[in-house]
Amino acid sequence: QVQLVESGGGLVQPGGSLTLSCAASGFTFSGYSMKWYRQAPGKERELVAVISSVDGTTTYADSIKGRFTISRDNAKNTVFLQMNSLKSEDTAVYYCNIRIRGRNYWGQGTQVTVSS
Numbered sequence: 001q002v003q004l005v006e007s008g009g010g011l012v013q014p015g016g017s018l019t020l021s022c023a024a025s026g027f028t029f030s031g032y033s034m035k036w037y038r039q040a041p042g043k044e045r046e047l048v049a050v051i052s053s054v055d056g057t058t059t060y061a062d063s064i065k066g067r068f069t070i071s072r073d074n075a076k077n078t079v080f081l082q083m084n085s086l087k088s089e090d091t092a093v094y095y096c097n098i099r100i101r102g103r104n105y106w107g108q109g110t111q112v113t114v115s116s
Contacts, residue, residue: 001026002024002025002026002027002098002100002105003024003025003026003107004022004023004024004096004097004098004105004106004107005022005023005024005107005108006020006021006022006094006095006096006107006108006109006110007020007021007022007023007110008020008021008110009093009094009110009111009112009113010111010112010113011113011115012086012112012113012114013086013114013115013116014086014087014088014114014115014116015085015086016086016114017082017083017084017085017086018083018086018112019080019081019082019083020036020080020081020083020094020110020112021078021079021080022034022036022078022079022080022081022096022107023076023077023078024077024078024079024096024098025077027098027100029072029074029077030053030074031053032053032098032099032100033050033051033052033053033098034050034051034053034070034072034079034096034097034098035047035048035049035050035051035096035097035098035099036048036049036050036070036079036081036094036095036096036097037094037095037097038090038092038093038094038095038112039092039093039095039109040089040091040092041092043092045095046061047061048060048061048064048068048081048094049061049064049068049070049081050070051070051071051072051079056071056072058070063089064083064090067083067084067085067086068081068082068083068084069081069082069084070082079096081094083112086112086114087114088114088115089114090112090114091112091113091114091115092111092112093109093110093111093112094109094110094111094112095107095109
């Protein structure tokens with residue numbers, strides 16, 4: 001079965017950095033685009049970044065463009081989200097996502113808190 005397991009969240013000061021990881025299993029990882037979403041308290045879940053399966057093309061939300069970088073390691077079935085210059089408004093639960101045959105799969109999420 002499809003499994004997505006996020007890790008790497010935590011508490012960081014404004015301006016700091018974190019790298020999130022999402023370990024995937026149960027499907028052919030290299031054949032699918034992978035996505036990171038986040039959900040802040042009281043807000044809807046929003047798409048943060050996408051990385052394609054074919055050529056690694058990346059797409060970012062305007063709110064994080066230039067600060068976050070999505071990447072993947074197909075040999076390790078893992079997708080990463082490098083987050084730099086973190087702001088308080090980046091505080092959220094971050095989720096890894098894949099859509100297979102019209103169905104969305106989610107990990108359990110990892111909490112990122114940006115606070116001094």
